[in-house]
Amino acid sequence: MQTEKVEEEEDAPEEYVALCDFTASGSEQLSFITGDKLLVHNKSSADWWWAELQGVIGYVPASYLRLDGAEEGDDTSLEDPWQDDEYFGSYGTLRLHLEMLSDRSRTETYRQVIVSNSASLRDKVVMDLGCGTGIISMFCAQLAKPSMVYAVEASSMVEHTRQLVKQNGCEEVVTVLQGRAEELELPEQVDILVSEWMGNCLLFEFMVESVLLARDRWLRDGGVMWPSSAALALVPCQADNYYTEKMAFWERPYGLDFTPLQPLAQQEFFTKPKFSHLIDPEDCLSAPCDVICLNMYTVQVRDLEEMKGEFQFCVEKPGIFHGFTAWFTVQFESLEMGGATVELNTGPNSDPTHWKQTLFMLDRPIQVYTGDSIHGNIVLRRNPVWRRHMTVMLHWNINSNTDDCQAGTKSFPMWR
Ligand code: GJV
DSSP: HHHHHHHHHOOOOOOOSSSSOBOOTTBOOBBOOOEEEEEEEOOOSSOOOEEETTTTEEEEEGGEEEEEEOOOHHHHSSTTTTTTTHHHHHSSSHHHHHHHHOOOOHHHHHHHHHHTTTTTTTOOOEEEETTTTTHHHHHHHHHHOSSSEEEEEEEHHHHHHHEEEEETTTTTEEEEEEEEHHHHHHOOOEEEEEEEOOOEEEEEETTTEEEEEEEHEEEEEEEESSSSEEEEEEEEEEOHHOOOOOOOGGGGGGOOOGGHHHHHHHHHSSSOOEEEOOOGGGGGGSOOEEEEEETTOOOOOOGGGGGEEEEEEEEOEEEEEEEEEEEEOOOOOOOOSOOEEEEEEOOOTTTTTOOEEEEEEEEEEEEOOOEEEEEEEEEEESSSTTTOOOEEEEEEEEEOOOOOOOEEEEEEEEOO
16 A cells, blocks of 8 residues: 555656746757746656646756745755856866876967967966966966966865965966956956866856956956867767667677667767767768857857857768767967967867867767768757756758768757
């Protein structure tokens, strides 16, 4: 009796409230607006639930919903949409700083920017936003003669940064300031705003928002942003090893047919993008294409809500189209007229960085041939609730000489 009752309760649909609007991007998804009450029938995965709204049923993103009746003071509504405790907590330990500092391409590029602009940096005021252990600030102090470097850091690493600055004789020039850039008070505006803010797929973590707010408040007219521009690059690719490891594996392990697990495997391994993918240039099926470009002087925080781009690829060799791989580049303009721009490229034809690349797997691999065209668009939609997260939506068409054209759409939450 007792057990039956509990089971009944578990199976009963639960009522949820939409925290924000959602527009369906696939035929199985359900659109809703803020305040809509949805009946959740099945929490099929952590991210996508099967729900009903006014008699219509479909998948909805779990993170956009709150259990009805969960009011202020409830755990979920108290949660910080920026997850700052967790975010800055993780930058308070050495693990991530070690990873970033060990990334020579990244760190040497920032050093190169300072070196190649050292003459023009003389007597300039610099802000290093999110300075971490202070490496960029100390490059400035050691390799150039700025009048002041404000090194801003919100995590508890900042206590050690002060000590490092002193230890390396940079305390005359570098002023370490503890706190979020958003709450910063400075006695003056700055000539240069330098930051290493880029996340996976460029925008993930959305630290760029802090940089743009600091720009609008603290960069003097005519001041310089480093990086000055950024781009997200995309390429259609093969990912045979990953596909074999996670999907083909189930075909005949130990002589047994495990294919009934393949839908589960797809859900578990291919729903979200794979960070930390290092693509072999040989696996790129065409030349890459910049799909989103940010001008760091003009982009506005509100633009980050939804960034759209288009692509048109020409397949250069026959192969299996398993998915798309994305990475970013950033450019640092010279302080001198006609001076060379420095670029950090995290793509497959450059030295690997700690960001590596990001792989988006299609649900089914598609054979493509030389001369096929793959065109379509990409949308990066920032999560309206969880501000450091976003969903990447890809829509593609394949025009082939041999087959009919095929189209597909897939949304990838990163992570909520
Ligand atoms: N204010 C101050 N420090 C910050 C802020 C902020 N708003 N946001 C991030 N940081 N490239 N994805 C700090 C953070 O604590 C860490 O030390 C560093 O900036 C992140 C740098 C690398 N992350 C990235």
